Amino acid sequence: MTAAVVINGQVLAEQVRFDLKDKVALLDKTPELAVVMVGHNPASEIYVKAKERACAEVGIISSQHHLEEDASEEEVLDLIDSLNHNRDVTGILVQLPLPKHLDEKRVLYAIAPEKDVDGFHPLNTGCMVQKRENAFVPCTPKGIMRIVHYAKEDITGLHAVVVGRSQIVGLPVANLLLQENCTVTIAHSKTKNLPEICREADILVVAIGKPQFITKEYIKPGAIVVDVGINRTDEGLKGDVCFDDAYGLASYLTPVPKGVGPMTIAMLLENTYQAYLKQNRS
8 A cells, every 4th residue: 555645735725726816807896805803813813814815816805804802793793784785895704713702603694695605604505405506615615525526536436434513514515525426424423433434435524623533443545535623732733633544544635734724715715706706797
């Protein structure tokens, strides 16, 4: 068994941005992504800066709307309402996590579906499940699918195991894999015989938030392994997969960092561009 091909998400994301830059330049008006941030979460501030740089690279305006930590829910909802009605704003993103006193679902669901470039609104979720063309696919699952197709173009009939059932990653990516004719198993914290189930996976997507939880006992030789986890440890950022174990078994493997993360931001830009096209159909 040869060592895995390590998929560089930064390189894939760079290609997406390169293609988008040319497309954005041809538009009649510059798209604008409005980013709403509540409080001063250091990790969130880093992510927002990264998104701002990526927007600038492709020619998308990034406007920042920062509320204080103690902002009321009505203040947040009023801001979103104003952005919904602002014709200059193409897409709206609420940076997570929100302070605990805010109802995350209520805030996210307040975003107009046509500006919901994160793809979290129930209408977009329903459209995605129904395979409607007008749906925004959540950025991380969309990026994961690009990575999977980089490894293997036709995944029809493969067994995919998704470890994690979150509304943001696990469930959407399972649905997207099913739409591509995979046989899909969703595993989670209550799953029995998890190592045995994971070892059946031709495609293993892991999003559980436990550093280096997936070791060699979980990995089928030759599998495509996508590590979505970002865990801050004393040794630095670690994924949910033990990289060294997977490197010796998988055929393709995403690293942490520089794997799924850059593709998530690239898909956000792509969704913003698509939002512009949908809002400006002649």
